Amino acid sequence: MIDKNSTTLLSIKNLHASINTTEILNGINLTVKSGEIHAIMGLNGSGKSTLAKVLAGHSAYEVTAGTIEFEGKDLLALPPEERARAGLFLGFQYPIEIPGVANTQFLRLAYNTIQAQRGKDELDPLEFDDFVREKMKLLDMKPDFLDRSVNEGFSGGEKKRNEILQMALLEPKLSILDETDSGLDIDALKIVANGVNQIAHKDNAIILVTHYQRLLDHIVPDFVHVMQAGRIVMTGDKKLAMELETRGYDWINADQRLATGVNA
Amino acid sequence: MSAVLQSLVNQPYKHGFVTDIESDVAPKGLNEDTIRLISAKKNEPEWLLSFRLDAYRKWVTMSEPDWQNVHYSKIDYQDISYYSAPKPKNKLASMDEVDPELLRTFEKLGVPMHERAALAGVAVDVIFDSVSVATTYKQKLAEVGIIFCSISEAVHNHPELVKKYLGSVVPVGDNFFAALNSAVFTDGSFCFIPKGVKCPMDLSTYFRINTEGSGQFERTLVIAEEGASVSYLEGCTAPQFDTNQLHAAVVELIALDNANIKYSTVQNWYAGDENGIGGIYNFVTKRGLAKGVNSRISWTQIETGAAITWKYPSCILRGDNSVGEFYSVAVTNNFQQADTGTKMIHIGKNTRSTIISKGISAGHSNSSYRGLVRITPTADGARNYSQCDSMLIGDQCGAHTFPYIQVQNNTAKVEHEASTSKIGEDQLFYLSQRGIGAEEAVSMIINGFCKEVFQQLPMEFAVEATKLLSFKLEGSVG
Numbered sequence: 001m002i003d004k005n006s007t008t009l010l011s012i013k014n015l016h017a018s019i020n021t022t023e024i025l026n027g028i029n030l031t032v033k034s035g036e037i038h039a040i041m042g043l044n045g046s047g048k049s050t051l052a053k054v055l056a057g058h059s060a061y062e063v064t065a066g067t068i069e070f071e072g073k074d075l076l077a078l079p080p081e082e083r084a085r086a087g088l089f090l091g092f093q094y095p096i097e098i099p100g101v102a103n104t105q106f107l108r109l110a111y112n113t114i115q116a117q118r119g120k121d122e123l124d125p126l127e128f129d130d131f132v133r134e135k136m137k138l139l140d141m142k143p144d145f146l147d148r149s150v151n152e153g154f155s156g157g158e159k160k161r162n163e164i165l166q167m168a169l170l171e172p173k174l175s176i177l178d179e180t181d182s183g184l185d186i187d188a189l190k191i192v193a194n195g196v197n198q199i200a201h202k203d204n205a206i207i208l209v210t211h212y213q214r215l216l217d218h219i220v221p222d223f224v225h226v227m228q229a230g231r232i233v234m235t236g237d238k239k240l241a242m243e244l245e246t247r248g249y250d251w252i253n254a255d256q257r258l259a260t261g262v263n264a
Numbered sequence: 265m266s267a268v269l270q271s272l273v274n275q276p277y278k279h280g281f282v283t284d285i286e287s288d289v290a291p292k293g294l295n296e297d298t299i300r301l302i303s304a305k306k307n308e309p310e311w312l313l314s315f316r317l318d319a320y321r322k323w324v325t326m327s328e329p330d331w332q333n334v335h336y337s338k339i340d341y342q343d344i345s346y347y348s349a350p351k352p353k354n355k356l357a358s359m360d361e362v363d364p365e366l367l368r369t370f371e372k373l374g375v376p377m378h379e380r381a382a383l384a385g386v387a388v389d390v391i392f393d394s395v396s397v398a399t400t401y402k403q404k405l406a407e408v409g410i411i412f413c414s415i416s417e418a419v420h421n422h423p424e425l426v427k428k429y430l431g432s433v434v435p436v437g438d439n440f441f442a443a444l445n446s447a448v449f450t451d452g453s454f455c456f457i458p459k460g461v462k463c464p465m466d467l468s469t470y471f472r473i474n475t476e477g478s479g480q481f482e483r484t485l486v487i488a489e490e491g492a493s494v495s496y497l498e499g500c501t502a503p504q505f506d507t508n509q510l511h512a513a514v515v516e517l518i519a520l521d522n523a524n525i526k527y528s529t530v531q532n533w534y535a536g537d538e539n540g541i542g543g544i545y546n547f548v549t550k551r552g553l554a555k556g557v558n559s560r561i562s563w564t565q566i567e568t569g570a571a572i573t574w575k576y577p578s579c580i581l582r583g584d585n586s587v588g589e590f591y592s593v594a595v596t597n598n599f600q601q602a603d604t605g606t607k608m609i610h611i612g613k614n615t616r617s618t619i620i621s622k623g624i625s626a627g628h629s630n631s632s633y634r635g636l637v638r639i640t641p642t643a644d645g646a647r648n649y650s651q652c653d654s655m656l657i658g659d660q661c662g663a664h665t666f667p668y669i670q671v672q673n674n675t676a677k678v679e680h681e682a683s684t685s686k687i688g689e690d691q692l693f694y695l696s697q698r699g700i701g702a703e704e705a706v707s708m709i710i711n712g713f714c715k716e717v718f719q720q721l722p723m724e725f726a727v728e729a730t731k732l733l734s735f736k737l738e739g740s741v742g
Contacts, residue, residue, distance in 0.1 A: 056697050059689065084699040096694035100712025109708065110698035117699065149712065166698065 006033040008072075009174050009205050010055075015066035016230075017054045024050040026230030028066070032174065035202040039216055039241060040209045042227035043249050048209045049093060051227070052178040056090040057083050070174070085117040089172030091163040093179040093209075097151040103162070104146035107132055111169050135168045139195045156183030164195045175199075176207045181215035193218030213245035226252055293342045296320060299447055302347045306416055306450075311427055315436065319446030322437035329440055333632040333664055334572050334601040336545065339510055346448045346481075404464065410494075411456040412467055415483050418454035425456055429487055433516040433553045433580070441512040441574075442549040445481045449514070452483035457492035457523075466722050468497040482513040488523035490556065495526040497725060511570075513548045521556030521583065526564070528721055530729060533569035540599025540628070543571025550577035551607075554586035554615075562589040563606065564720045566729045568736045571600060576634065578607035581615035581643075588617040591717040593729075595736050596629030596661070605635035605666075610643035610676070619650040622714050625661035626737055632664040639676040646676045654684040655713055657737065707734035 008031060015028040024047050032038055042048050054061050055068065057080035068075040070086060078086065098106065104125075111132075112122040123131060133143065139161045151159050160180055167175050177196070181189055196219055200206055208219060216224075216238060224241045226234040226249075234240065234252055244252070291298075299320050303313040328339070405412050411422060418426050436446040457463055488494055498515075511533070517525045527550075536543025546569075552561035563577035579588025590606035608617035623631040633652045654663035665682050687709055695705035710733050711718070718726045 056693075058693055080693060080696040081699050081701050084697050090697050092694065092697075096688065096690050098691055098694075098709060098712055100715035101708055106695075106698075106708070109700055109704065110695075113699040113701075170698070 006035045006202070008033050009070065010075075011067075011069040013067045015051075015054070015068060016064045017050060017061045018064055019050070019061050023064070024061070024230055025054065028230070028232060030225065030232060032205050032207065034173070034205055036223065037200060037206045037208065037219065037221045039221035039224045039238075040207060040227055040232075041211065041224060041241060041244060043211075046227040047230040048227050049178055050230075052090055052093075052176045052207075052209050055083075055176055056080055056088065084170075084172075085114060087173035089167055089170060089175045091160075091167060091175060091177040091180050093182065095151045095154075095159040095163055097149070097154075099149050099152050101150050102146070103148055103150050104129070104132065106150045107146075107166065107169060110166065114170050132165075132169065135165060138168055138198055139165055140191050141165065157185065157188035160184055160188070160192055161195075164192055164199075168195065168199050171199075172204065174205050174207070176209065178209045179211065180208070181210055181212065189215065190218060213241045216241045228252065292345050294320075294344070294346055294448065298346050302448060302450065305347060306419075308419060309423060311423075312419060315431060316447050319436035319443050320448075323440065323443035323447055326437070326440045326443060332574055332603040332634070333630065333666075334574065334603050336572055336601075339545070341444075344510065347450065401465070405467075408461050408464065409458045410461060410463060411454065413454055415449075415452045415454045415485060418456075418485075422454070422456070425487065426454065426485065429485055429516065429518055430483075431516075433518060433551045434514050434549050439549060441547040442514050445483060445512045445514040445549070449481040449483035452513070453485070455484075455486040455494065455496060457488045457494045459489040460491045461489075462492070463494040466495045466497050480511045482511070484513070484515040486515075486517045486525055486527070488517075488519045488525050488559075490521045490523060492520075493524035493526075495722065496528070497722065498527070498529040499531050509543075510545050511547065513546075513550075515548070515550040515577075517550075517552035517561055519552065519554050519556060519559035519561055519583075519586075522558045523556060524560045524562075525552060526562045527552070527577070528725060529563075529565040529567075530725060530732070531565065531567045531569050531573070532732065534571075535569045535598065535600050536571040538598045538627075540571070543600070544569070545572045546570035546575065547572075548575035550575060551580065552578070552588070553580045554583050554588060554612075556583040556586070557612070558585045559583045560587040560589070562587075562591070562720070564591040564717065565593070565604075566717070566721070566732070567592070567594040567602060567604060568732055570602075573600075573602040573604055575604050576606055578609070579617060580609045580611065581617065581646075582611045583615075584612040585614045585616075586612050587615070589720075590617075590619045590621070590635075591720045592621045593624070593714045593717045593733070594622070594631055594633075595624045595733055596626070596631045597736055598627040598629060600627075600629040602630070603632045603634055605633045607636040608638070608648060610637075610639045610646040610648070612643060614645040615643055616646070617648045619648070619652070620716050621650075621652045622717055623652070623654040623663050624657065624710065624713070624733070624737070625654070625663050626657035628660045630662045630664070632666060634666040634668075636668040636670070637678055637680075638670040639673050639678065641672045643673050644675050646673065648676075648678045650678075650680045652680075652682045653713070654682075655687055655710075656684065657687045703734060703738065706737055707731075710734065710737065 010032040012028050012030040015025050016023060017025040028051060040048050050061060054063060063076055070088060075083060108125065108128045115122050141161055151162060154162065180192060184192060208215060208221060221238055224236050224238060225232045296317060299316045303316060431446065434442050437443050455467060486496055517527060519525050533544035533546055554561045561579045565577060567573050577590060581588050588608050592604065594602045594604050596602050605621060606619055619635055621633045623633055625631040635650060637648045637650065639646045650667065652665050656663055663684055667680055669678055671678055691709055692705050695708065711730050718729060721729060
């Protein structure tokens with residue numbers, strides 16, 4: 001959904017990041033505007049998930065060079081909770097279990113924290129219950145989700161739905177969905193994709209991190225980026241994803257060697 | 265200080281003082297003369313002096329236990345003064361004089377404003393609220409025949425009850441610290457719930473202000489007669505400071521047929537500074553005797569303070585169908601050490617026990633669960649379920665589990681589960697990615713971890729306990 005009145009939400013320039021002195025990101029450049037859906041594809045170890053975590057502010061990674069601006073502000077200066085409050089959301093590849101904490105308690109605390117940040121009313125437990133149940137319909141979730149401990153004993157599909165439920169509740173400006181499609185059967189994939197499509201609108205943006213084309217059958221990206229060795233080596237539209245599906249990542253390898261040669 | 269308050273504070277000792285002894289503090293050291301002095305000061309009957317001397321004579325033959333998983337330099341028992349007359353605390357003129365650190369603590373814990381003044385020792389009129397609360401309590405309890413007073417008072421007003429039950433669950437020579445306590449205890453609480461009476465309110469030492477500062481060798485005795493029930497709360501979440509380093513308390517509970525005693529503790533003794541200097545040694549013997557059929561004894565403890573904690577609230581399940589429960593959260597931070605757990609001794613038929621222990625270690629601290637489940641040959645159909653979970657915060661701390669299981673009856677069922685987890689960077693990152701700040705995130709994770717224990721606490725205590733834990737662990741994460 002590319003809109004001519006769109007504004008720049010995210011601007012990444014020459015981003016380098018490492019973990020335990022091993023460089024994982026090696027000069028990322030990416031601009032995301034409101035209303036856009038981007039897909040980032042690539043093999044395991046290409047740096048896709050690292051990029052997602054660095055954007056969210058995971059402390060294990062050190063940014064060694066480059067800048068990230070979020071709505072014109074220096075994102076790297078903010079701790080993770082401030083980034084979240086500013087409207088950046090990460091849908092986790094492996095959502096974390098928090099034993100003994102009721103899902104509804106967690107969801108309400110997160111919701112109210114964001115609401116408070118936006119100067120909006122917080123909801124008491126009863127109001128929130130009505131509100132969250134409405135959102136859960138979007139993802140075909142059973143009410144008992146609310147009483148269970150956060151992600152504990154959830155199936156893979158349930159965990160991913162719980163992530164998208166949080167996205168629906170928190171209404172982020174930018175959502176990064178890290179391999180949301182992994183571990184989902186086709187029915188669950190459709191439900192999750194449908195949820196994401198309903199949340200997407202002209203004022204927010206989504207980055208899908210994925211291995212496979214199949215998610216992109218249901219959520220159609222405006223841009224597809226291919227990552228390799230910590231860089232974006234190719235950018236195209238949804239046709240690029242289909243090409244990858246048929247020709248495999250080796251095709252990029254060959255192509256990228258040429259590209260590097262030209263750019264060097 | 266008002267005359268009313270003065271008299272309340274001094275009440276337990278009104279029978280006591282012998283005029284020819286001028287000093288309020290006994291010379292340092294412990295021998296039979298010291299014990300005679302304590303007993304004389306308190307104007308005690310002969311049988312109690314014998315009780316003390318018997319304990320002392322056992323104590324001198326015993327040696328300090330060294331099997332527990334804690335380390336401290338040797339205590340010089342001859343360098344302690346075993347008696348000092350209770351003095352009203354020095355009152356401060358206003359809240360402005362109170363240590364700002366203490367005020368910050370109250371703030372964090374959400375201690376109600378009027379209680380802050382009382383706890384900080386400020387002489388203001390609001391303290392009268394507590395006095396009147398205490399008085400109202402007493403009247404209401406007296407109406408149903410409940411005795412709730414200091415143990416010194418009980419010795420004089422209800423000697424037959426004290427004589428019958430004191431030392432009946434924890435014998436004078438039970439262990440080194442219990443023997444010491446039996447020899448030199450100065451005060452504590454006495455609670456008696458007569459036949460068929462359900463205590464209409466939670467009994468809290470917090471409101472029994474007349475024995476404020478009952479000292480380092482506290483003695484508690486709770487008796488529930490046939491069909492009686494009581495919920496007893498010990499301690500409070502506000503930090504407690506004391507100049508005495510060694511605390512060796514003894515608590516005895518007795519439940520007769522169909523009686524029910526629930527004993528909840530929030531312990532927040534001074535834990536020493538962040539370098540492990542100072543802090544209270546809390547060496548406590550707590551034991552309940554489920555004596556009658558269908559009786560129930562339930563211990564719930566939230567242990568957050570003290571430099572060293574050594575305590576094993578236990579249940580002796582003698583009555584058929586009797587039930588013992590132990591719910592514990594032990595938090596250690598900085599250089600704190602805790603070796604705590606329980607003993608469940610099954611004697612009666614179809615006796616049941618549950619143990620839920622949650623240990624949280626942060627900083628350089630060490631926390632051990634040590635528990636014994638013993639099924640004796642007579643305990644047909646006995647059942648036990650134990651669950652011991654440990655959580656580590658950071659990588660400098662330790663958690664240990666020492667479960668001992670002795671089964672001498674093959675109809676018994678004993679289950680034990682244990683887990684150790686690390687408060688994950690990942691959990692914190694996950695919560696922070698949803699906008700939740702570090703303090704709230706830790707609080708939420710800890711609260712979830714301790715849920716099964718907090719559920720056992722009276723509502724108000726549970727809320728305070730949650731805050732207390734977050735406060736204790738503040739700054740230990742991230």
